[in-house]
Amino acid sequence: ARTTSRGPSSGAPGELVAAFNTPLAAITFVLEEIVQDLNSRFLGSVLLASVLGAFAVHALSEKHPALEISAVGSPDWLIYLLTPVVAAAAALVGVLFQKTSIGLRATTRKMNRIPAWIRPAIGALIAWGIAVSIFLFTKAETGQGHLGVFGVGYEDLNAALTSSFSWKVAGLLLIGKLIATIACYGMGGCGGIFSPALFLGGMTGVLLSGLFGLFVDLTPEAQITLAVVGMSSCLGAVVRAPVTGILIVFEMTNEFYLVPALMLGALISSAVSRQFCKYNFYEELLEQDGHQLEHVIPPRDLKSWQQLPVSAIANFSPVIIKDLSPEVLSEVLEAFPYLRFPVVVNKEIKGVITREEAKEALEEQREPELAPLIICAPSQSIRExxxxLIESATGLVGLVDPGAKRLIGIVTLHDLLRREVAITKEYTDDV
Incomplete structure (x- = not known):
């Protein structure tokens, strides 16, 4: 989500560089995912943080890519024909990872009988059981145990990118890692997003290349290329930052010949992700935690602002007058300083009463005159x-539930202006 503070925008690229040794991808990730504006004023601080992170990595560790990869050369046309299939499959794995993790997280929060501190332990126990089972099974079957379900899984991922890797083992690691990560993340533990997505995508590519190899002749280099495409596509589907997905895999492998295939994969994965998920992983987490994305991620321009739903600025707890008797009017005027109030009597919308009209009616001991209430749906745009508001004589618009036809909120001209001022302040602060 976008933030008005330079701190998160500067800290994120440094951490990403330290974890993956990918300074360019760190820059694009912040601009695509956190700031969500490639023309951001934060570019300078983001670039500086990325450079400092790269210096720190080179000073404290060896100067080589995060993942070793065998030279693949330029892919042939068969690889380009298979790339969309692998990209779509890896994107679907990413969608499954996102939806299931978020769903389990929501379900876990309702488990009141299980103490909150025990839930992560349950997820960890599930992951441990899966990881140990796969290690023992692969050791018995192949003579070499695979630990890819544990931690980041770089050892198995590196093996898949440097040599011929069993597609059956890749399928087993894919299923195990997916279930284990979902269990950890959904139960409130540490599951991660970047590393699991890269691992799941890579194993998807290896699995599919093995299946394709049953019907067509594929070289080990083709398997590596499809594995890398899977990594980029799965990550791109989960974080929905296609440029980052391309660059992070390119920088982690340092193979320029892979870029065209990565670009094609990013195109496919973006389409698949948008088809099945409304938001990316991070935005779904924010929404599940009760944040309004319109407040956390302010619009970038006038068009984006006008396309926001009315619900983004509405007041869903308005003071409603349900009785026009002098006693009730006096109590409301004394308790609340507002200039206008919606009137709903016996669940029927009657109109709007202004403070001035209510005072005059009390002084003259007469029935108050109500102004008509202009209504709209919460899903309508701010432009509408x-x-x-222009049509409303009182500067107040009521939000009505389309199904029940009941008043659920209001929006005033002050609400609109207050939100516009807040957005302007977010763009001018820290400049």
Whole structure:
């Protein structure tokens, strides 16, 4: 989500560089995912943080890519024909990872009978059981145990990118890692997003290349290329930052010949992700935690602002007058300083009463006159709301539930201006 502070925007690229040794991808990740604006004023601080992170990595560790990869050369046309299939499959794995993790996280929060501190332990126990089972099984079958379900899984991922890797083992690691990570993340533990997505995508590519090899002749270099495409596509589907997905895999492998295939894979994975998920992983987490994305991720321009739903700025706890008797009017005027109030009597919307009209009616001991209430749906755009506010004589618009036809909130001209001022402040702060 976008933030008005330079701290997160500067800290994130440094951490990403330290973890993956990918300074360019760190820059694009912050601009695509956190700031969500490639023309951001934070570019300078993001670039500086990325450079410092790269210096730290080179000073404290060896100067080589995060993943070793055998030279693959330029892919042939068969690889380009298989790339969309692998990209779509890896993207679907990413979608499954995202939806299942978020769903389990929501379910776990409702488990009141299980103490919160025990839930992560349950997820860890599930992951441990799966990891040990796969290690023992692969050791018995192949003579070499695979630990890819544990931790980041770089050892098995490196093996898949440097030599011929069993596609059956890749399928087993794919299923095991997927279930283990979902269990850890969904139960409240540490599951990660970047590393699991890269591992799951890589194993998807190895698995499919093995299956393709049953029907067509594929070289070990082809398997490596498809594995890398899977890594980029799965990550791109989960974080929905295609440029980052391309660059991070390119920098981790340092193979320029892979870029065209990665670009094609990014195109496919973006389409698949948007088809099945409304938001990326991070945005779904924010929404599940009760944040309104319109507040966390402010619009970048006038068009984006006008396309926001009215619900982004509405007041869903308005003071509603349900009785026009003098006693009730006096109590409301004394308790609340507002200039206008919606009137709903016996669940029927009657209109709007202004503070001035209510005072005059009490002084003259007469029935108050109500102004008509202009209504709109919460899903309508702010652009449509602006026209409704122009039509409203009181500067107040009521939000009505389309199904039940009941008043659920209001929006005033002050609400609109207050939100516009807040957005302007977010763009001018820290400049």
């Amino acid at each position: 709301l602006q026209y409704s």
